[in-house]
Amino acid sequence: MEKILFIANTESDGSLSKIALEVLGSAIELAGKLEGSTLSVGLFGTSIQEAANSIADCGAASFSGVEGEDFADSRYCSDIAAVSELIGKSEATLVLAPANIRISRVLPGAAVRCNGKIDSRISRLSAEGGKVTAQRWFYRQRMTGSFSRDTRPWIMSMDAGSSEAVPTSSGTAHVDMLSVALSDDQKKTKVLGTESPSTNAQTIKPDANILFVAGAGWTKKQADGQIHAEEAEKHILGFLEKAKASLGSSKSLVDQGSEGEAVLGFMSHLNQIGQTGASPRHQKGLATCCHGEEPHVIGWRFINERRAVNADANCGWAQGKADVLYVADAFEVMTKVNELL
Numbered sequence: 001m002e003k004i005l006f007i008a009n010t011e012s013d014g015s016l017s018k019i020a021l022e023v024l025g026s027a028i029e030l031a032g033k034l035e036g037s038t039l040s041v042g043l044f045g046t047s048i049q050e051a052a053n054s055i056a057d058c059g060a061a062s063f064s065g066v067e068g069e070d071f072a073d074s075r076y077c078s079d080i081a082a083v084s085e086l087i088g089k090s091e092a093t094l095v096l097a098p099a100n101i102r103i104s105r106v107l108p109g110a111a112v113r114c115n116g117k118i119d120s121r122i123s124r125l126s127a128e129g130g131k132v133t134a135q136r137w138f139y140r141q142r143m144t145g146s147f148s149r150d151t152r153p154w155i156m157s158m159d160a161g162s163s164e165a166v167p168t169s170s171g172t173a174h175v176d177m178l179s180v181a182l183s184d185d186q187k188k189t190k191v192l193g194t195e196s197p198s199t200n201a202q203t204i205k206p207d208a209n210i211l212f213v214a215g216a217g218w219t220k221k222q223a224d225g226q227i228h229a230e231e232a233e234k235h236i237l238g239f240l241e242k243a244k245a246s247l248g249s250s251k252s253l254v255d256q257g258s259e260g261e262a263v264l265g266f267m268s269h270l271n272q273i274g275q276t277g278a279s280p281r282h283q284k285g286l287a288t289c290c291h292g293e294e295p296h297v298i299g300w301r302f303i304n305e306r307r308a309v310n311a312d313a314n315c316g317w318a319q320g321k322a323d324v325l326y327v328a329d330a331f332e333v334m335t336k337v338n339e340l341l
């Protein structure tokens with residue numbers, strides 16, 4: 001009989017993140033497929049009662065938690081102590097947790113402390129005849145693989161999108177608070193604040209409906225022989241604001257700064273989409289002044305509807321990589337689009 005434990009940290013406002021609620025959804029589905037299994041919830045953070053109450057009706061048989069100021073921030077020593085305690089006390093055979101930065105840092109260490117095995121970034125779980133199968137992407141999301149393990153506890157961090165997020169409600173969860181004592185040594189790392197890698201890092205919005213991708217063409221010489229980087233910035237930022245879009249970039253555009261070429265000030269390597277960049281998930285994508293080379297387009301794997309604006313009718317997007325290609329000057333198109341918006 002499998003004992004499933006869902007683990008998550010609470011956010012700074014005391015809530016559970018979207019990815020955490022998606023992983024809880026996967027845990028509930030898995031419990032439903034494994035006859036005789038039980039589901040429990042383990043939370044950690046500054047104060048966890050509110051988060052526990054928000055999922056009180058999820059069907060979990062029990063709730064446990066580790067809370068306090070010592071667990072407010074992501075810190076290896078305190079987080080691993082909390083996670084190991086939650087896993088150990090629950091005697092879980094299967095542990096599912098969101099693959100966020102905070103948990104991904106400590107889960108492998110916790111797996112070692114609990115004599116378990118870990119697999120990271122699982123995208124889907126299934127169960128048949130009592131056997132659990134995990135699925136994940138390999139080789140930068142070009143191949144998927146399915147596998148199973150006999151070792152218990154089997155600990156898995158799960159990627160975003162593994163299931164629908166469980167709707168939150170306002171029940172009352174009875175939480176068994178565990179006490180985790182930390183030595184001064186375990187508390188010597190202090191988080192003094194957070195700094196964004198770029199002042200405009202908020203251009204990356206994973207939950208936006210639309211992804212706007214800018215390519216190197218925006219900063220190349222145009223038909224009049226001039227570069228119009230300032231105008232490009234205006235069009236791009238205007239669209240982002242009006243369409244509430246997330247901003248992506250091609251590698252060429254974000255590399256330009258280090259090569260001494262014209263750059264867009266709000267763009268950083270964090271925006272890069274592609275083989276060596278990110279593979280975001282959005283309903284729609286619009287690529288502008290970007291050629292649509294394969295190493296870039298591979299990052300569009302999870303974008304459902306793709307459109308591109310390119311002056312070149314033979315660009316990569318025209319080779320079956322976009323649903324709609326507008327062969328046009330992106331400066332003109334975006335002027336009109338922003339006007340309409």
Ligand SMILES: Cc1cc2nc3c(=O)[nH]c(=O)nc-3n(C[C@H](O)[C@H](O)[C@H](O)COP(=O)(O)OP(=O)(O)OC[C@H]3O[C@@H](n4cnc5c(N)ncnc54)[C@H](O)[C@@H]3O)c2cc1C
Pocket residue numbers: 214215216217218220222249250251252253272273274275276277278288289290291292293294295296299309310311312315328329330331
């Ligand atoms: C191992 C490897 C990994 C890589 N990983 C990545 C990756 O993760 N992400 C990534 O992006 N790339 C990656 N690349 C690089 C990739 O192959 C391309 O070189 C890069 O994506 C090209 O960027 P671009 O399309 O912005 O620029 P360009 O190729 O310079 O294209 C600019 C485009 O803008 C168009 N244009 C110019 N002006 C206008 C205008 N006014 N209106 C409309 N269109 C206009 C031009 O027609 C042209 O098609 C990788 C390459 C390798 C070898």
